[in-house]
Amino acid sequence: MSTHEFDFCVVGAGSAGYAAATTARRMGKRVAFVEGEGELGGLCILRGCMPSKTELRSAQIAHLARTAGNLGIRVTGVEPDVPAVVARKRCIIEGFADYRAAGIKEFPLFRGQPKFTGPRELAVDGQTVRASKFLIATGSHIHVPDIAGLRATGFVDSDGVLELERPQKSFIALGGGPTSCELSQYLRRMGCDMTIVQRSATLLSLEDEDVGTALAGAFEDEDIAVHTGMSIKRVERAGARKRVVAQRGREEMVFEADEIFLALGRRPNVEGFGFELAGVAFDHGGVKTDAYLQTTNPDIFAAGDVTGDYELVHVAVYEGQLAARNALGAGKQKADYDLQHARAVFSDPQVAVAGRTERECKQRGIEYAVASYPFDDLGKAISADLTQGFAKMLAAPDGRILGVTIVxxxxxxxxxxxxxxxxxxxxxxxVIAMPHLHPTLAEILTYPAEELCERLEGEAHVLVSP
Structure with missing residues (x-):
C-alpha cells in the first residue's frame, strides 16, 4: 500500500470541495482530492441546479407559447418534445461537467470510497493519503422516509424526473419544498397531471405564509392540485397505478396516479467514511462543526451539504473557501450566514429572499415594520402580463432594511x-434616493420602501413586536 502526503486533502469534489481546493492552492499548499467512482462534477452540475434549470426553461417556453393569446399572439399545436428537452439538457450538462472535471484533474486525484483510518489519514483504493488538514465535503443524498409501502410500491425522485424521456401521464408529488415546486410545475407543463401532497400548512413552509399561499394560487391556475396539512399514512399499488393514503385531521384522503414523485428533501452523506475513527462527531443531521467549520477533530473541517445546514451552492462555496483559510492558517474567521442566506426557488412565479423574513424576525425577537406591493399594480408587470406575486420589505425602527421577499x-x-x-x-x-428605470420590474422595490419611510417617520405603532 503506497502512502501519499499533502498539506490539505479534500474529501468530495463538489461545490464546497472545489472552492476549498482552489483556495488552498492559491495559498501555496499541496492539495489533493479524494472522490468516489462516479462522474466528476458534483450535485449542482450533474443532478441539481443546472440540469433542473435547463429543463425548467424548456417548460417555461412551452407555457409561454400556450398563454401567448393573452398578448394577442395565437400559437397552435404546442407539443413538448420531452426526449429533445432531455437530450438538450444532457448536452449542456456534459459541457459543464467536462469543464469542472478538467479543473479537478489539475490536482492529485484519488478515486474510490475513502475511509478514515486515523485522525490524519485515510485509505482509498489500496492507498493511504495523509494530510496536515482535511476537509470533509461529501455532500448529500436523496432522503427516502420510512413511509409504509413506499419502497415496495416504487417512486421516481428528482434525479429520475430529470431523466424521464416519456413521463407517465399523472404524478403525485410527496412534499412541497423547492424541488417539488420546481419539478411538479415542470411535469405539468410537459403535459402531466400533477397533485402535490404536503405535510406543512403551506408550500415552501420555511418561508412566510404569504409566499406559499401565492405560489399555491399560481399552481392552481395551471391545474396543479395542492393539498397541504396532510399526514401520509401509506403508499400502495392500485392495479397499474399507485395510491397514496393521507390524512388531514380526522379526514382520510386517497390519491391515485401513474407514478409517485418523491421530493421530501436530502440528508448528509456521513455513513461509511470512518469518521468515528478520525474523531469526527456526526449524526443523521450531518457532521458537527463549530463556528469556524472545524469538526471535533481540530485537523478536520467540513463544508457544504454534509454539515446539514444550508443546501445552497453559494453557501457551500463560501464555506469551502472559509474552511480552507481557517484550516491552513490564514486567520480564524467565524461563518456569517446572515449575509449568505439569500435563496431562490425557480418556480413560476419565482420566489427569492434576501436577509430576514417575518418568520425569522418573530423567532429571534426582532422588532420590524413591513410593507408589500403587488405586481398586478406595477406598470411593467401589467404591460408584460407578469402580474403574479408581490415584493415585501422589512425594516428596523431606524429604517435599516432587514430583509426582502419577492414572489x-x-x-x-x-x-x-x-x-x-x-x-x-x-x-x-x-432605495427611494436610488434611481430605478421606468418601466421595469425592478421598480417594485421602491413602493414598499416609500411606504415604510412614510410610516416610520410619520406614524406611531407601525412596528410588529415579536
Whole structure:
C-alpha cells in the first residue's frame, strides 16, 4: 500500500470541495482530492441546479407559447418534445461537467470510497493519503422516509424526473419544498397531471405564509392540485397505478396516479467514511462543526451539504473557501450566514429572499415594520402580463432594511438589488434616493420602501413586536 502526503486533502469534489481546493492552492499548499467512482462534477452540475434549470426553461417556453393569446399572439399545436428537452439538457450538462472535471484533474486525484483510518489519514483504493488538514465535503443524498409501502410500491425522485424521456401521464408529488415546486410545475407543463401532497400548512413552509399561499394560487391556475396539512399514512399499488393514503385531521384522503414523485428533501452523506475513527462527531443531521467549520477533530473541517445546514451552492462555496483559510492558517474567521442566506426557488412565479423574513424576525425577537406591493399594480408587470406575486420589505425602527421577499417573474434576478441593500445595511431612504428605470420590474422595490419611510417617520405603532 503506497502512502501519499499533502498539506490539505479534500474529501468530495463538489461545490464546497472545489472552492476549498482552489483556495488552498492559491495559498501555496499541496492539495489533493479524494472522490468516489462516479462522474466528476458534483450535485449542482450533474443532478441539481443546472440540469433542473435547463429543463425548467424548456417548460417555461412551452407555457409561454400556450398563454401567448393573452398578448394577442395565437400559437397552435404546442407539443413538448420531452426526449429533445432531455437530450438538450444532457448536452449542456456534459459541457459543464467536462469543464469542472478538467479543473479537478489539475490536482492529485484519488478515486474510490475513502475511509478514515486515523485522525490524519485515510485509505482509498489500496492507498493511504495523509494530510496536515482535511476537509470533509461529501455532500448529500436523496432522503427516502420510512413511509409504509413506499419502497415496495416504487417512486421516481428528482434525479429520475430529470431523466424521464416519456413521463407517465399523472404524478403525485410527496412534499412541497423547492424541488417539488420546481419539478411538479415542470411535469405539468410537459403535459402531466400533477397533485402535490404536503405535510406543512403551506408550500415552501420555511418561508412566510404569504409566499406559499401565492405560489399555491399560481399552481392552481395551471391545474396543479395542492393539498397541504396532510399526514401520509401509506403508499400502495392500485392495479397499474399507485395510491397514496393521507390524512388531514380526522379526514382520510386517497390519491391515485401513474407514478409517485418523491421530493421530501436530502440528508448528509456521513455513513461509511470512518469518521468515528478520525474523531469526527456526526449524526443523521450531518457532521458537527463549530463556528469556524472545524469538526471535533481540530485537523478536520467540513463544508457544504454534509454539515446539514444550508443546501445552497453559494453557501457551500463560501464555506469551502472559509474552511480552507481557517484550516491552513490564514486567520480564524467565524461563518456569517446572515449575509449568505439569500435563496431562490425557480418556480413560476419565482420566489427569492434576501436577509430576514417575518418568520425569522418573530423567532429571534426582532422588532420590524413591513410593507408589500403587488405586481398586478406595477406598470411593467401589467404591460408584460407578469402580474403574479408581490415584493415585501422589512425594516428596523431606524429604517435599516432587514430583509426582502419577492414572489414574481424574474425574482431570482431582481433579488440581487435586495442582497446588496442588506449587505451594505442600507436604509429604506436609500432605495427611494436610488434611481430605478421606468418601466421595469425592478421598480417594485421602491413602493414598499416609500411606504415604510412614510410610516416610520410619520406614524406611531407601525412596528410588529415579536
Amino acid at each position: 414574481g417573474a424574474d425574482a431570482a434576478d431582481l433579488i440581487h438589488e435586495a442582497i446588496a441593500l442588506v449587505y451594505f445595511k442600507a436604509n429604506v431612504r436609500d
